[in-house]
Amino acid sequence: MGRVLGCGLAALATAVTASLVAVTDDASAIPADGSLTLVTLNGPGTAAGERSVEELLARQDAVLAAIGGGEPTYRWTTALNGFAAPLTDAQLEALDRQPGVAVIEADEVRPLAGRTSLASVRRPVGGSPRLRGGAGVVIGVVDSGIAPDSPAFAAVPGLGASPGDFTGVCMAGEGWSQDECTRKVVGARWFVDGFGRDRIRSSETLSARDDLGHGTQVASVAAGNAGVSVRVDDRDAGTFGGVAPQARVAAYKACWGAPDPSDDGCSTADVVSAVDAAVADGVDVLDLALAGGEGIDTLQRALLGAAEADVVVLGAAGNSSRSDFAAHVSPWVTTVGASVGRMARGRVSISGGPTLTGGGRPVAVRGRAVLARDAAAPGARRRAAAQCRPGALDTRRVADRVVVCVRGGIGRIDKSEAVARAGGRAMVLVNPRAGSVTADFHAVPTVHLAAREGRRLVRWVARHPGSRIRLSRVAASPAPRRAARWSASGDPRGPVLKPDVIADGDAVLGALPATSGRSWGVFTGSSAATAHAAGLAALLLGDRDLPAAVVRSLLTTSAQPVRGATVLEQGSGALPQRAPTAHLALDVPVGAWRRALRRHDLTDLNTSSVLLQARRSVARRTVTNISGRAEYFSVTARGFTSHRVRVQPLAVRLAPGESATFTITATGPSTPGRLDDGELVWLGARGGVTRVPVAITR
Template structure:
């Protein structure tokens, strides 16, 4: 049939439009509906009936079916509705909001989510996931066959790359790809120092550490990984489209300075953009440390150098590599809890901790509890009934978690409930016997039930992964993370930042032990949970790579400043970040705070510093001429020495000879406006205790992008050794409230007070 009448054609098109629109309006999708619980009318006995009644009133054709009713995490329900029905629902009493159900992808390393990196907005899309930025990894090598190092989705290797794939034995050049664009090994120093131990000629990872940190920084997307069922989901690094250049300089868990220097030197020559070095050194003096010397040269070439703080905490002055021209990273927890759900026979459930790697059957077993003894001795374990659950209290006596696990492996009991307050348990994945760790406070429920029941029983469910604020706020500073002041140089606050570093799931050596059952069953895994500042460092390396991709014209100092001034000193409950023991953490532990990549994308202002500024700093350190030249080389001179580096933090030291005096310290800073257009900033000062802090001027007016303005901070304080460390902050806030540029202040006792 042909339509020659224009009016008839118009009517037909309009009819078609309305029919399509009506059909679309009736199409149903799943929505999650939030409701105001107290608004339920008294006529309804339960919220289920209330919600069902509301849905009947908004239904167009048939009664929508409630999928779930939520009454714990939030109040509301999920249901399949049409758009018209949702619009009607919005008019119902008690309605709060409704959102279309979204596809949820479970995440493994999880830290990208914890850092708020997402595909919709912020640093990931702005940087194209770190596209073409090259991260040099100085570590134990890499396991190239790991799925995290596949190059799917990667574009051609950047033409500026000067490196090569010389992986050596068992590392054919074909194993390099568009993800691993270079591989080298450095073992001459190791061989010369220990000629009795064979050292292979290969960049292949023989430890697992190098693969782990590499995949944290820049691992590709890998679906369906976990640690024996814990933390299941999709693994990906912080900068999943960045390139990896691997330099193996550690052998058998250690290395020598000469190999480290050679690796960094080669990385600089090859053209890396970021250096990630999760390595500790024994040397304290900056002019003796290979990391200090080589990283100065790397910084001179425009490379951001990131290093781990070390794992010698919680005492102060445990950071050895307090290198001013490197980003020093502390380790914190993430909002993830590996749970063993303990169900008592009376119906009560306790959320404990476990990483037991197998699916043990622990169901309705007799519960053995002795309130006067530890429950962990060989005698008690021998007397416990077979197929029972025994309570082991490590808070009394001289027992600890490892001792308990060892004893249980020799017993006939089925599982254990371990009462412990040792937070170090939650940093390691070792859990060789079926059981769960609970606190002394939680144990009271177990005691009350066990003592009141003639035949107490319990069950344990394994492989639970809980995300969020409960049962513990995050991040918290890991107790083994090294604290400042840095022993190599006290005049600049170290660490600079904190990043996730506790039980991070990432790629691992698939032929090494990742977990154990009992005394003699070793389990392997392609992905492992490891803890330490080694794991925190590549999170910052990856973030620096993202910023480099988003802002290719930024200097290393600008990238570091952006991460530091936007770092968050608060946890996910908006309380100050705490130590794992519950006390408030200081900048000597967390630096400027926990990294916030998306805020770092637009920091407002940055504190920039040139290589000459760093030279001036080295020249102020009272080194001999030779010691100074070891770091800065002869290409620079010491015509203008200055210890007042343009750094996004402030340190005022109290020397032993100054005790009892009133001191004045003055700092000069220059900030650069890196956002578009004019801006006005006003200062807010949080003065340390018993300290007067004055900033001049108090307002900075920028007329254009990249304009630089200066200000001064004057601190006046009494040199009181009883308060060894006092903290505060200088915060610049723009008039729109969008940018908040925060720099911590530390008034600290110098090392000579401890000699």
């Protein structure tokens, strides 16, 4: 019998956690906290078309009867065959002896992969120029719910063809009636029994309505309506549009707010239940903006069922690069990390002094500078003033000045709000140490400087009090993308290369629930990047009838590598802003994933990336011409520094639908733990570039 599966190459199975198998003297006691155990049985759910619901339920009942279990909290029959229930230690011990059990896993709360800022938008923002795309496609968003009254989800004319195969429901709840669903928000469900009704904060609603804001932002970036007017604080701030503005949204609320915000998150049992329901409903794209989990666990097996049902599955890599590898290690999930750098830039020009550049969207403004540390309000500490904490600034010293604030202590947006309340004209935010810069929407014109530039500014103003400063927007093109330092990178010992791609994940504008106090805000994290990828997937499906595995391949191989990042940090690179148009794809037959899982070896799958490790020097992949015309394709290996990488054949001519297998051979030093990486670049005679990243860690 299998346990929670890890992601080592030699074997995926690992021992179940000690808390699951410990047997106490009081073996009949149900867990005092009501925690659930997730149990997955061998074989697929009904999505694979092999067995009926009745057969799966009968098998579940047999296992429950054998361990003396009652009716479980959740049953899963579509994406996988399993259940979640509170089990005693004695029942767990009996379950361990049952044949046909694939995974036993303790429920846990996983964090959302994004952080929301309630930003003040003080200048026009550029919306998506795309007015069409994604018609007839349903994006299922497993998150914190949705705000259906946002104009981003209004049932506007021009949504195009309605989804033909979607059968989801509009589940009623607190503050939510069936009338909340429209031609835009086509389905809504909520799942809370894993997280616990008694553990949610008082402001949460037991319905699909979003109170945290995260799910609304994700859904709006992926599929928000085009040309939506953005108004904040009664000001016109331009227009907004999602990546696939004609796509529909189905919300599956499985993430909740707790009394302590640090406990916010998503119970695995609730998330798996949401995935099972989404697959049964018939979504086309599935977006999961949550991190956590290790190996091929219960959730990954549920997502396998989704992939077998021809759903394009996208998962956030996570934002804890220092402590965790990228989440969603399975090859049937497109794992998306975050990039930064494609942000608006601002300039700080000091009269008679240096000109410095950072992140920002400032309107042109001039004024005399003051260091916040030198403008402390009576009774306020100098450190609090330096960080521009609310109430710490002396209005007499700050009024009509450009205030230089130090990052830390409170949120970046909160600092500009404090400057505005104190009468400041503008703000320059400086990093006290190495770290990223952002282009948030602030209460006053703001430029955010990195530590080096910030030190130059602080020294100058300290020596020249009252210096005149001008803030302005940099008109040149945005800074080049780079992989976010906080975005989780892949495990060099994993079965496949992760993350698959990266996308914009810093200060991304999205809609918010009206209950948040603002209708719009920015959010940061790999969740924002995953929303972008989900929108691109919807664009592809809206234009062409493609299998989910082909869509995954086109997304991954269309990315553009960014400088200074390894393939374990960026996968293929940064996703484009428009739907890919390449004619080559690396398809994976539906049954291949499960066969590889049974063999405990995922390395030979026809993935759109290559990971060579543990004395492995040869890999094979198959490309298919998915266009309607014959075409000549050639390949080049590039970027490797310590290995010679050969590809055979170097060129192929493929008729429409024809495939060719090529071999990748790496020769060079075998240094465990050392990474050498590069890419294989396929060029088509009719245009189109297909990139396959390769990591060598053997």
